[in-house]
Amino acid sequence: MCGTCGCDQTARTAQTVNDISRLSPPRTEQRRLQVEINLMAQNDHWAALNRKRLDKAQCLALNLMSSPGSGKTTLLEKTLQALPGSFPVAVIEGDQQTEQDAERIRAAGAPAVQINTGKGCHLEAQRVSQALDQLLPAAPHLLFIENVGNLVCPAGFDLGEQRRVLLLSVTEGDDKPLKYPDIFARADLVLFTKTDLLPYVDFNRDRCLEFARRIRPGLPALSVSATRGDGLTEWLEWLGQPG
Ligand SMILES: Nc1nc2c(ncn2[C@@H]2O[C@H](COP(=O)(O)OP(=O)(O)OP(=O)(O)O)[C@@H](O)[C@H]2O)c(=O)[nH]1
Ligand SMILES: [Mg+2]
Secondary structure, eight states, X not given: OHHHHTTTOOHHHHHHHHHHTTSOHHHHHHHHHHHHHHHHXXXXXXXXXXXXXXXXXXOEEEEEEOSTTSSHHHHHHHHHHHSOTTOOEEEEEEESSOSHXXXXXXXXXXXXXXXXXXXXXXXXXXXXXHHHHHHGGGOOSEEEEEOOSOSSGGGGOOOSOSEEEEEEEGGGOTTHHHHSHHHHHTXXXXXXXXXXXXXXXXXXXHHHHHHHHHHSTXXXXXXXXXXXXXXXXXXXXHHHSOO
């Protein structure tokens, strides 16, 4: 859980945890746990509010999670190009630094809000709520939330999305489900990306999917090459399927 690595601490809570760690060990552990529980409860509260707002707006929100660089933004660019021009879609971009991904999305034709998490390695529901303030008035039917590139911490933070898509590029290795089970356990779809590179890497899709389904039985899977366009039709069909 992310509270263990401390990556979700704001400056204030990080200070609190530092203060706590000066206390005697058993009490320190108890207080640290309490801080983590409070932070998670706060996140869950904001996530529930987000979900209510999205449901009311009839907007389907998808949380895209993956390691850094596995092709989230490229897939979104291609998805936006493939959707009819008038289709109301919006994007929230999460990165530690820079506005680059939001700029790429805007260049592809959709409104985008960039969230910079600084030291944080995942998005949190309260920041997503602030982004919704900007994006929901335009009444999008589809909202993509590109999480910060990380196969660990995003698994623990509900953002209020309806569906979670886990991207795994073929260059990352087919053992990843066994090494990072939490994120696979919470996925609604695993999307194998960069399949154009399969001839050059040692990646066994069947083996990887078998590992993933040990963790999440029946987990649906698709394969795409965003650069070549392979699998985009199936991806768009999946997007159009009811919950
Ligand atoms: N060969 C190949 N390269 C791809 C594909 N999709 C993305 N890439 C490349 O992979 C690199 C990272 O792509 P991004 O779309 O920025 O990845 P990302 O997951 O959004 O990265 P972060 O936001 O930094 O986590 C870029 O150089 C892309 O051109 C693909 O289908 N095939
Ligand atoms: Mg990106």
